[in-house]
Structures are given as structure tokens and as C-alpha cells.
Amino acid sequence: xxxxxxxxxxxxxxEIFSGVAAAPAVFLLRGGDANSEPYVSKTANLRRRLQRLLxxxxxxxxxxxxxxxxxxxxxxxxxxxxxxxLALYRALRSAFPKTYSNRLRLRFAPLVKxxxxxxxxxxxxxxxxxxxxxxxxxxxxxxxxxxxxKFMNDALDFFxxxxxxxxxxxxxxxxxxxxxxxxxxxxxxFRGCSDEEYRAEVTRVESFLDSRGESLKRQMGAERDDASxxxxxxxxxxxxxxxxxxxxxxxxLPEFVQRIDxxxxxxxxxxxxxxxxxxxxxxxxxxxxxxxxxxxxxxxxALFRVDGGAIAGPLEFPISGGEHAKSQSMEARxxxxxxxxxxxxxxxxxxxxxxxxxxxxxxxxxxxxxxIFFADAKGELPMRRLVRGIGRVFKGEAPExxxxxxxxx
Numbered sequence: 001x002x003x004x005x006x007x008x009x010x011x012x013x014x015e016i017f018s019g020v021a022a023a024p025a026v027f028l029l030r031g032g033d034a035n036s037e038p039y040v041s042k043t044a045n046l047r048r049r050l051q052r053l054l055x056x057x058x059x060x061x062x063x064x065x066x067x068x069x070x071x072x073x074x075x076x077x078x079x080x081x082x083x084x085x086l087a088l089y090r091a092l093r094s095a096f097p098k099t100y101s102n103r104l105r106l107r108f109a110p111l112v113k114x115x116x117x118x119x120x121x122x123x124x125x126x127x128x129x130x131x132x133x134x135x136x137x138x139x140x141x142x143x144x145x146x147x148x149x150k151f152m153n154d155a156l157d158f159f160x161x162x163x164x165x166x167x168x169x170x171x172x173x174x175x176x177x178x179x180x181x182x183x184x185x186x187x188x189x190f191r192g193c194s195d196e197e198y199r200a201e202v203t204r205v206e207s208f209l210d211s212r213g214e215s216l217k218r219q220m221g222a223e224r225d226d227a228s229x230x231x232x233x234x235x236x237x238x239x240x241x242x243x244x245x246x247x248x249x250x251x252x253l254p255e256f257v258q259r260i261d262x263x264x265x266x267x268x269x270x271x272x273x274x275x276x277x278x279x280x281x282x283x284x285x286x287x288x289x290x291x292x293x294x295x296x297x298x299x300x301x302a303l304f305r306v307d308g309g310a311i312a313g314p315l316e317f318p319i320s321g322g323e324h325a326k327s328q329s330m331e332a333r334x335x336x337x338x339x340x341x342x343x344x345x346x347x348x349x350x351x352x353x354x355x356x357x358x359x360x361x362x363x364x365x366x367x368x369x370x371x372i373f374f375a376d377a378k379g380e381l382p383m384r385r386l387v388r389g390i391g392r393v394f395k396g397e398a399p400e401x402x403x404x405x406x407x408x409x
Contacts, residue, residue, distance in 0.1 A: 001094050002028055002074040002087075010067055013054060020075070022047040023273060026087040027075035028095065029053065029066055039066060040091050042084045046075060079302050080269035082362050082370055083314055086304075089358060101354065108353050109141030109360040110148040111260070114206060120168045120188045121202040123156065125149050129353045132261040132308050139209050139259055141309075141360035147252065154249045158216060158242070159205050160186045161198075210259055210377070213250040217243070255374065256363040260309050260356075264375040266338065266386060267304040268393045271316050301394050305343055306372075309356040312344035319394055331383040334390075338381075371399045 008016060008029075025046040029039040043049040050073065057065040078084040092100035108127035114137040115122050125148045130136055142148035156163065162185050164177065170191045180187035188198050207215040220243050227236035258265075299320055304313030317337055328336075346352040362368060371389040375381050389400060 001091060002026065003076040005072060005074045008054060008070050008073050010054075010056075013056075013067075016073075017047055017051050017054075020047045020050060020073075021077060023077050024079070024081075024084055025075045025077045026084055026091055027073065028091055029070045030072040030074065031069050032071040036069075038095050039070075040088070040095050042078075042088045046077070077272045079271040079273065079314070080369055082267065082269050082304070083302060085358060085362070086311060086313075089354070106354055106357040107361075109356045110145040111138045111140035111142070112148055112152050112209070113138055114202075114209065116202070116206075118167070120162060120198060121205075122162050122165065123152055123205070124165065125152060127353075129260070129309075129349050129356070131349065132352070137206065137209070137259060137261070140257055141356050141363070142257060143254070143360070143364045151249070151252045154252065155208065155213075156205070157184070158246065158249075159201060159208070160184060161201055161205050162186075162188060164189070210262075212253055212257075213246065216246065217250075220246070254363075256360075256372075258374060262375075262377070262379075263306060263309055264379055264381075265306040265372050266381060267306060267311075267313075267370060267372045268386070268389050269302045269304065269314070269370040270393060270396075271300045271302040271314070299394070301390050303337070303341070305338065305341055306359065307343040308352065309359065310344035310346045310352050311355045311359065312342065315341045317390070319390070330387045330390075334383065334386060368399075 006016065006019075022045050024042075024044050026042045027040070027046060027049070030036070031038075039053075041049075053064065054067050054070060055065075057063075057067065076087050078087055089100070089104060092103050096103060108129075111126055111129065113124050113126045115124065116135040116137060125145055126138075127145070129138060132138065140148065142151070160183075162168075163179055168189050170188055172191050174190040176187050176190055176192070177185070179185035180189070180192060186193035186198050186201055188195075204215070220239055224236050224239040224243065227233075227239060300316050300318045302314035303317050304311055304315070306312075315337060317334070344355070346355065362370075363372070370393055373382055373386045373389060385400065391397075392399065
């Protein structure tokens, strides 16, 4: 589960502490009793945290001390807070399969759901993800349910798809609702349209969401230009006004919101620092061997794959290729590394929802470190941007989106 495992003996605590890196990590403390509950956490400084928990207790202090209860220390060094969060999720999921979600305080990501399995499709906001290979489509993650609902309602104002949530049984005597009276719905509830007309409108909504609004912009732009060419200037002005109203709606849609079954991306984070390599003997011996080898800083970054919202990684990617890769471009090396890097395969929809929750938590953080690059509609990554992003993350420079906002960076 975790990369390193050493035995803790109170009489050799100083040697054990000195043999552990003073670096970010996720760790687990386990007692000698197999039935005892482990202590799992993450830290920005593993050595300091272990010293606090396992050093000889001070007098008149209420600080937690596990010195007499711990026999094994397990840990994995991490290069970023994102990697720490993912490693902590995996450790807690393994150690506490029934309560790990409450311990992590995961809040499922809000999604816009297009109910295509319904005979008369509609849209809604949900935090429950079904089969992404089914007919229903999901778009997200949004920062909050309020943001998802506002975008959905504002976007549907440009279409005539129904807003009601009931399963419809069309009846010509049904009076309809306020949306049908305002001509904002095709009113399939009382056969105000044919089934083919309603399906065509649903297809327009799906194309709008898939293209992040570009399909509607192109359609309205073409209609405006056509009206202008026919000297129908009032019609052209009305269409232009609708285009102006569409702009703030699309501005509500952050880059992170994607169609979930087509969500393919690469996250770039700093990798574990390997300037100092330490190895600690892991068996119960009279003394602990501690060897420290000075080595050059590893010039690498950590890559994480995101496929359908599920996260895989980290994959250590060296900035400089080996002798055999000197003739390859950086783009080719990245493509080869990702091709050999298997995608995550969640065992259930709940697990995929948890991955999306972690992705949403990281994406919408104000102090987010690292960068993410999404594949286009054809599944192709922006390799040139990805190469530049790897360089920025390795050098500790501002992300691309921050540089756009503030060109002085």
C-alpha cells in the first residue's frame, strides 16, 4: 500500500528519526496487534511529525503520543499536495474501507446530467454519477451546486427543452406550464410538437454542452450574417443581442467542466525530491543501519492521468531523456510515457465519484499548485502546451492561466 516500511523500537528512536526524510509524505503507524486500528495521516515534514508522535513524552502535556503503541511505520514520500491527497485517499480506503469517506470529508462534485434515457429528455443537477457508458450524459465538475444550477438554467434559456422533472404522458387537454405559455418550451406534455422536433432540440442542447457553447455561437453567428446579407437588419440586431447575452453564460463555464465520459487530461505536479536518498534496515535488529547517499537532484516531474474522471499516477517523467531517447522530441517522449501508463479502472461508480470529488477539490482551490491539460474532442492532448507546462512546474513558475491574467508574471 505504502512504499516504505520500517520497524519502530523506542530504544533506537534517534536513529530511526534521522533515517527518515524531512519531506512531505503520507504515513501509517501500526501497532503490534493485528486487530488494532492504525493511525493514518499526511504531513509536510515526516521526520518532525514522527518525532512529535513517537518521541519520549514530556511531562504535563496532553499532546498525542503513540510511542508505546506503535511497532511499524509505513510511509510514501510525496512531491505535491495533490499527490499527498491522492495517496492519503488510497491509504485510508485500504485501512478503513467502511469509514474512509467520512474521514476524508469528501463532497461529491456537482454535475449537470442530461437524461437521454427518458423518452422526453431533460437536464438536472446531481452529485450522483451513473454508468458513464450509458445513454445519460454528465458534465462537470462544477465548483458548487449553485454554480451548476445557474449555468444550466441560464443555458437552457437559449433552447426550448422542457424544465419539468415529471415523466411525461402527453395529453392534448393538458394546460401546459408557464414555460410553454412564454414560448420557452416545445411543450411535449400536450403534444405541442412532434417527437422528432423535440429530439432535434435535445440534440442541439447536447451539441451545446459537448462543444462548450461553440455550436450555438456558430449557429447564431451564421444566422446573423445571413440576415445582414438579406438586408434584414432588425432580425440581425436581435440575433446579435442574443449573442451578447450568451457571452456571460459561457463565461460561467470554467475549463474544468467537461463531458465526463470524454474527460481525458494530464495533471503535472512536482515530483518527490531525491537529492538525499536514505535507506533504513527494516528488520528487527539490535541497531538500525542508516546510510545517506548524496546524489544530484532528480530533474523530473510527476504526471497523473485523468480518464473519465478517474485518476491514475503518479508517473515520474524525467525532464532530460536517457541516452536512448536523445533523438526523441519532448512531445514524443511524453506520448510514449503516457501510452505505457495504464488508465485508472475504478471498480464502481462510487469510486469514480470519489476521484471526481478529489479532482474538483484541487481544481477550484485558490492556491492550486500544478497544472492540468485537457484533451480535445478527438482525444488529443495539447502537446506543445503540455511541454511548456512541464517546464513551468519544474521551475516553480506561475501556471499558464495566471500568466494570461497577469502578463507581468
